[in-house]
Amino acid sequence: MTDEERLDRLNGMLKRRGFLLPSFEIHGGSKGLYDFGPVGGRIRSKVNQEWLHHWLKLGNVVEISCPTVTPYAVLEASGHVGEFSDFMTQCMACEEASRADTLLEPYHPNPDALKRDDLQNLLAQEEPVCPACGEASWSEVVAQNLMFNTTIGAGASGRPGFLRPETAQGMFTSFNALYRHFRERLPFGAMQVGKGYRNEISPRQGMIRLREFNMAELEYFIDPESAPNDDLTPWDTTPLWLVPDGKSPVKMTLSAACQQGVIRHSTVARFMGITHEFLEAVGIDTKRIRFRQHEGDEMAHYAMDCWDAEIEGSYGWIECVGIAHRGCYDLESHERATGKTLRARREFDEPRTTVIDAWTIDGSTAGPAFKANAGLVKIAVEALSKDTDFPATLTLENGEVVVVGPEHVKPNKKTVKETGEWFIPHVIEPAFGIDRIIWHVIDHAYAELEKNGETYTVMQFTPAVAPVDIAVFPLYEKDGMDATAAEIHRRLCARTGTFSMYDGSGSIGRRYARADEIGIPQCVTVDHQTLEDGTVTLRDRDTGKQLRVPIDRL
RNA sequence: GCGAGCGUAGUGUAGUGGUUAUCACCGGGCGUUGCCAACGCCUGAACCCGGGUUCGAGUCCCGGCGCUCGCACCA
Incomplete structure (x- = not known):
C-alpha cells in the first residue's frame, strides 16, 4: 500500500462524506477553488475558533474584520502591486513562458526594478536565449498580476481595486484606531480570520495552493527599543525541531535558540511556541512539525527574521505558517503613501x-x-x-x-x-494558511485500521476539531427508542457549542462505522434498557468501550 | 503557461464503433436482528461540456473545462 494509494482513498472519502468538494462542479468546476462541505465546513469553523482562542490568550489582542475588496492605493503602498506582478514573455519558437527580468539578469544589475518598456527594449537589444529551446525570439512583454483585479463602483466613477492577497493590510491601515483602543500602550495585536485571493498561474496539490483561501493573521505591534520580556519557560520541556538559515535541523528549546541567537527576537520565539501549541491542539502530529528559518536571499527585503512552521504530510513538508518580524516596513509604507502618521509614543524615563x-x-x-x-x-x-x-x-x-x-x-x-x-512600532506577524492546516489535520487524523480482516477507516480528530461532537442512535427505530433518541439529539443540539447527529438507518455497527469515518468522538445509543431506567450507552470512538450513563449526565 | 496521461452513478471501476452501459461498495424503504460495516426483499443513481467523422460515438478526431504528474511559476 503506497502513500499515493492512501491519498487516493482519502480523497475519495473526503468527497463521499462531504469534507471537501471541488467548487461549482456541475458547471465543470474551477481550478483552485474548493468547497468545505457539510462536514468540512464545521471543521473549518472549529479550527478558526481554536486559532482565535489561542491568540486571545495573550490578553492584549483583539479580533477585527476588514473588507476583502481593497483599493488599488492600499496595495500599491504595501508593495503588492509591484511585488505581485511579474512581467512575462513567451518564446516564439516553443511557446515557453518566462519572466522577462529573469532572462535579463545577466545583462542588467537589477532587472526586477525595470519597467515594462525598459524590459521590452532590453529584451530586444540583448536577445537572451530561451532556457527551454535555445531560440532567442520573444513575444511582447505582458504584466501578469497575481492579484484579482476589480473595479470599485460603476462607470466612470469606478476606481481600480483588488481582492486582497492577505488580511494584514487592514490591520495596518486601522493602526490608529487600534492604538486608541489599547489606551495608547504597546505591545498589542490585532488579528483577523478571513479570505485571501491570489490568481495563481497554476494551483496544484489539492488544498495546498488555492486561488481563494482561508487565512488567519495576527499583527503584533511592539516598541523596538523596549526590552522584550517574553516568557519562554512554558516550552522548556518541549524542544522543537528548528532548521536555522539553511543549516541542518536541530532539536532545541526556544529559550536556548534565543540565547544562542538562532532566533533573533524572543517574541518571535514565543509565537513559535504558541503556534506549536495551536497545531497540537487541532490534532497535528507534533513529530511532523518543524520550524524553518528563511535564508537571507529568500526573505522579503523588509523582514528582519522569518520562521515558517512546516508540516509533513502526503505532499511532503509544506509551509503552513509564517512568523515574520517585519520591522516598521508596513506602517512606514502607509505613512509615506498617505502623509498620515501611524505612530506610537514612547515616554522617556x-x-x-x-x-x-x-x-x-x-x-x-x-x-x-x-x-x-x-x-x-x-x-x-x-x-x-x-x-x-x-x-x-x-x-x-x-x-x-x-x-x-x-x-x-x-x-x-x-x-x-x-x-x-x-x-513607528515594529510588527511581528504570525500568518496561518488555514486550508493547509486543515488539510494536514485531516491527513494526520486519517487512519486505516484493520477490523475483522477488512480496512476500517477512522478519522481520529481531537474533540476540538471534530466536525460532529456526538451522534445519537436508537438501537432500532421502533418501540419508542426512536422518539427518545430524537429527543436526546434535540437537547444536545440546543446546547451552545455542541453539534449532534441523529442516525437511525442501517445496523448499529454500520452507524458506528459511519460515525467513525467522519471522526465523531462519542456515540450515544438508546436501547430497551433506556426505556426502563433512563440510561444510555456512551461509546468512545478510539477505544470502542461503552459506558452506561443516565441521560441527564450527557 | 508548456508537455504527458486521464475524465463513466455518492465512491472505486468494467466497457477498442452496434440491444436496455458492467461490477462492487454506497444511499433510501420495508422486514428480521438485544450494540460494532449482518441478512432478505424492494429501490435510487453515471458516460464532463461543445463541435466533427459515421447508418450508428462512452469508445475515433478537434476545441473547451476539470483532475494528476513533470517543467516553469508561486509561498
Whole structure:
C-alpha cells in the first residue's frame, strides 16, 4: 500500500462524506477553488475558533474584520502591486513562458526594478536565449498580476481595486484606531480570520495552493527599543525541531535558540511556541512539525527574521505558517503613501530637558535684510555658539555667504522639555494558511485500521476539531427508542457549542462505522434498557468501550 | 503557461464503433436482528461540456473545462 494509494482513498472519502468538494462542479468546476462541505465546513469553523482562542490568550489582542475588496492605493503602498506582478514573455519558437527580468539578469544589475518598456527594449537589444529551446525570439512583454483585479463602483466613477492577497493590510491601515483602543500602550495585536485571493498561474496539490483561501493573521505591534520580556519557560520541556538559515535541523528549546541567537527576537520565539501549541491542539502530529528559518536571499527585503512552521504530510513538508518580524516596513509604507502618521509614543524615563543659551535672529530686522534667505539665516545663526561675535560671515545651506550684523540677532535663551517621542512600532506577524492546516489535520487524523480482516477507516480528530461532537442512535427505530433518541439529539443540539447527529438507518455497527469515518468522538445509543431506567450507552470512538450513563449526565 | 496521461452513478471501476452501459461498495424503504460495516426483499443513481467523422460515438478526431504528474511559476 503506497502513500499515493492512501491519498487516493482519502480523497475519495473526503468527497463521499462531504469534507471537501471541488467548487461549482456541475458547471465543470474551477481550478483552485474548493468547497468545505457539510462536514468540512464545521471543521473549518472549529479550527478558526481554536486559532482565535489561542491568540486571545495573550490578553492584549483583539479580533477585527476588514473588507476583502481593497483599493488599488492600499496595495500599491504595501508593495503588492509591484511585488505581485511579474512581467512575462513567451518564446516564439516553443511557446515557453518566462519572466522577462529573469532572462535579463545577466545583462542588467537589477532587472526586477525595470519597467515594462525598459524590459521590452532590453529584451530586444540583448536577445537572451530561451532556457527551454535555445531560440532567442520573444513575444511582447505582458504584466501578469497575481492579484484579482476589480473595479470599485460603476462607470466612470469606478476606481481600480483588488481582492486582497492577505488580511494584514487592514490591520495596518486601522493602526490608529487600534492604538486608541489599547489606551495608547504597546505591545498589542490585532488579528483577523478571513479570505485571501491570489490568481495563481497554476494551483496544484489539492488544498495546498488555492486561488481563494482561508487565512488567519495576527499583527503584533511592539516598541523596538523596549526590552522584550517574553516568557519562554512554558516550552522548556518541549524542544522543537528548528532548521536555522539553511543549516541542518536541530532539536532545541526556544529559550536556548534565543540565547544562542538562532532566533533573533524572543517574541518571535514565543509565537513559535504558541503556534506549536495551536497545531497540537487541532490534532497535528507534533513529530511532523518543524520550524524553518528563511535564508537571507529568500526573505522579503523588509523582514528582519522569518520562521515558517512546516508540516509533513502526503505532499511532503509544506509551509503552513509564517512568523515574520517585519520591522516598521508596513506602517512606514502607509505613512509615506498617505502623509498620515501611524505612530506610537514612547515616554522617556526622565523628561529630557535641553537648555539653549545662544543666538537667534531678530525677525524685524533680519527679515527685511535677508528676505528669502531669512529662514536659512535663522538656521545658521541658531547653530552658532554663545560666544560668537557679530558681525559674522556665515555660509548658508544653499551655499550663499552673508554677513550677519549685531542688529540682526538677539539672545536666545530657553529650556525645551521633552517627555517622550513618537516612533513607528515594529510588527511581528504570525500568518496561518488555514486550508493547509486543515488539510494536514485531516491527513494526520486519517487512519486505516484493520477490523475483522477488512480496512476500517477512522478519522481520529481531537474533540476540538471534530466536525460532529456526538451522534445519537436508537438501537432500532421502533418501540419508542426512536422518539427518545430524537429527543436526546434535540437537547444536545440546543446546547451552545455542541453539534449532534441523529442516525437511525442501517445496523448499529454500520452507524458506528459511519460515525467513525467522519471522526465523531462519542456515540450515544438508546436501547430497551433506556426505556426502563433512563440510561444510555456512551461509546468512545478510539477505544470502542461503552459506558452506561443516565441521560441527564450527557 | 508548456508537455504527458486521464475524465463513466455518492465512491472505486468494467466497457477498442452496434440491444436496455458492467461490477462492487454506497444511499433510501420495508422486514428480521438485544450494540460494532449482518441478512432478505424492494429501490435510487453515471458516460464532463461543445463541435466533427459515421447508418450508428462512452469508445475515433478537434476545441473547451476539470483532475494528476513533470517543467516553469508561486509561498
